[in-house]
Amino acid sequence: MRIAVTGASGRVGGAVAARLVDNGHTVIGLDLVAPRQAVPGVDYLIGDLADLEPSDPRLAEVEAVAHLGALMSWDEADAARLHHANVTATLNLVRALDGGAVRRFVLASTGEVYPENAPQYQPLDEAHPRLPRTWYGLSKVLAEETVAFAARTRGWDAVALRFSHTQHPAELLDPDSFFSGPRFFASRRHRKALAAGDHALAEQLAPYAGDDGTLLVARRSDGAPVRMGILATDDLARGVVLAVEADTTGYEVAGLGPDDSTDLGDFARDLAEAAGLDTVEVTLPPTAPGYVTSNTRARELFGFTPRITRDDMVRLAAEAHRERTAAG
Ligand code: NAD
Numbered sequence: 001m002r003i004a005v006t007g008a009s010g011r012v013g014g015a016v017a018a019r020l021v022d023n024g025h026t027v028i029g030l031d032l033v034a035p036r037q038a039v040p041g042v043d044y045l046i047g048d049l050a051d052l053e054p055s056d057p058r059l060a061e062v063e064a065v066a067h068l069g070a071l072m073s074w075d076e077a078d079a080a081r082l083h084h085a086n087v088t089a090t091l092n093l094v095r096a097l098d099g100g101a102v103r104r105f106v107l108a109s110t111g112e113v114y115p116e117n118a119p120q121y122q123p124l125d126e127a128h129p130r131l132p133r134t135w136y137g138l139s140k141v142l143a144e145e146t147v148a149f150a151a152r153t154r155g156w157d158a159v160a161l162r163f164s165h166t167q168h169p170a171e172l173l174d175p176d177s178f179f180s181g182p183r184f185f186a187s188r189r190h191r192k193a194l195a196a197g198d199h200a201l202a203e204q205l206a207p208y209a210g211d212d213g214t215l216l217v218a219r220r221s222d223g224a225p226v227r228m229g230i231l232a233t234d235d236l237a238r239g240v241v242l243a244v245e246a247d248t249t250g251y252e253v254a255g256l257g258p259d260d261s262t263d264l265g266d267f268a269r270d271l272a273e274a275a276g277l278d279t280v281e282v283t284l285p286p287t288a289p290g291y292v293t294s295n296t297r298a299r300e301l302f303g304f305t306p307r308i309t310r311d312d313m314v315r316l317a318a319e320a321h322r323e324r325t326a327a328g
Contacts, residue, residue, distance in 0.1 A: 002061050002064075003027050003063065005042075006066070006068055012233060014035060015236075018237075030049060030069065032047070032048055049069055050089040052093055059097055062101060067147075071086060073135075086136075087139050098154070105156050106243045109143065109160045110162055111165075113132050114129070115131070115137050118131070119291050124293045147251070158251045164231050173275055173317045184215050186205050189205055190205035215278070225266070227262060227263050229257040229292075242298075242302040253297070254302075255294055256304065260292070270314050275322065
């Protein structure tokens with residue numbers, strides 16, 4: 001197939017584009033920015049998806065789309081930017097494909113549409129009401145609706161994939177990683193707590209400012225584990241490719257995540273042991289994540305099962321950490 005991958009310069013988009021090329025497809029990569037490392041065989045179109053014109057002749061022969069391009073931000077000040085990048089861009093992409101060969105469309109959505117941090121029941125599945133509490137979550141609800149509308153009115157077969165959190169194992173023990181830095185490193189959580197005005201946590205972690213050798217072992221004050229789904233990016237990319245290549249019809253929604261959620265406290269302890277790092281215990285409020293998701297629908301619809309285990313993640317994270325430390 002001729003397949004357009006949006007967000008092709010991003011971490012998931014790059015992995016999806018590479019897998020699609022390996023599977024023999026012709027891939028066009030769309031992104032705001034050029035990739036740091038181009039995927040061989042991908043033709044890149046650099047520009048803002050929101051600037052696409054209706055019936056774009058460059059996309060006329062595209063038969064399927066993996067729409068992964070998006071902005072992720074939890075900053076209130078980014079509300080309009082999120083709407084532009086995730087809603088207007090999706091709408092204009094749909095219109096740019098009008099009159100062309102496209103028949104299949106896969107959207108990267110997120111568990112933040114529920115949202116996972118305020119579940120009405122668990123495990124969270126596709127039937128859970130969408131009640132987002134962030135501008136990012138709202139932008140993905142509106143993107144889902146735009147894709148459902150396109151499926152209905154254009155006769156496309158479409159799938160909205162509600163991704164769990166995803167990380168390359170190598171990012172897990174990188175203090176500079178956007179997600180994992182403050183999630184696992186006491187020094188980076190201290191910085192985040194200071195910025196958020198969380199004085200109690202900032203004070204507790206003050207001794208670790210500037211110390212990138214100590215990981216946080218977090219528990220919630222209500223005694224519950226801090227839990228969330230973390231799927232290795234290669235598994236997530238494999239799931240996206242399965243959804244693109246599947247023959248589902250109409251509009252479908254599927255959660256794409258691990259078989260089980262990760263207890264971040266236990267995980268941090270195992271990561272520290274594997275990488276020879278220290279730990280410090282912290283207590284977080286009951287609003288800290290504590291959820292379990294379901295990937296049953298993804299298995300039913302296109303045979304998805306994760307392959308990279310929790311133990312693989314720990315081993316690969318420790319290896320990457322040792323390599324980074326050795327390289328200085
Ligand atoms: P990423 O930030 O690495 O990649 C996103 C890419 O989209 C970037 O290369 C960016 O330049 C591009 N982009 C943003 N706005 C654009 C626009 N207007 N026009 C063209 N390109 C634009 O993010 P990622 O981790 O690869 O995430 C991929 C998708 O998965 C996103 O849709 C994201 O919302 C979704 N998602 C990610 C996670 C996660 O844990 N990373 C979790 C749930 C959902």
